[in-house]
Amino acid sequence: MKNTVTILMRVVLGVLFLAHGVSKLQMGLDNVAGWFDSIGLPGFLAYVVAGIELVGGIMLILGLLTRYVSVVLVIVLLGAVFTAKLSAGLLGNGQSAGYELDLTYILIALYLAVAGSSGLSLDRVLFRKSEQN
Template identity: 70%
Template sequence: MTKVTLVSTITRVVLGILFLAHGISKLQMGLGNVEAWFSSIGVPGVLAYAVAALELVGGILLIAGLFTRYVSALLALMLIGAIFTAKLSAGLLGNGQAAGYELDIAFILLALYLMTAEPSPLSLDHAFFKKQRA
């Protein structure tokens, strides 16, 4: 395994764990509470369920390395939405009352990397789709 392959695998798995943790956190808060918070900032509350599902399922898929490019693209789009709807007004580093969007930018960059990187040999993408690429 090359260094690039190892870094790609670690990046994918760690990003998956982080998104899974965010999704679990939303479940622990109660999706009704997350829905109410979304509504309070002008975002349709129903999106709380979509975001939680994307974080949970997307995190699991990234850990497994399945549909990595598509999941990464969806997560990047979700993060861009989060920046513009919830975090932009707090600034890059936050304002003491709300988190900034520096972490979102880092996650977007990791997702962009995964969208363009070759599937790692330690992924289901590689196992299932390597014949199609050949």
């Protein structure tokens, strides 16, 4: 049962990050870069974050390098909380989103960083990881 839940957490988190990356592409990365500039971040980070979300999401779905990808995603999420969302508060301020969802994603990614991919994953196939990780 634990392996099933871990697989579900990994795949769902991967789908969510993939969706966020696709969303940034649909908005136009130049627009996202402009928003990054407007909050005091270098615009090029929009491209970096979108790439991490797209590639990281796909890698989580596949269960490839799950622990490493999860750590990178935690870093991205902490960056989002401290640069864009903290001032809006936990639940947001009516004008921008809060960071409650980011905390949930962080906890799931931290769990995956510690637990690994478990069960159905490329990590297990390629690196012969046991389900006992």
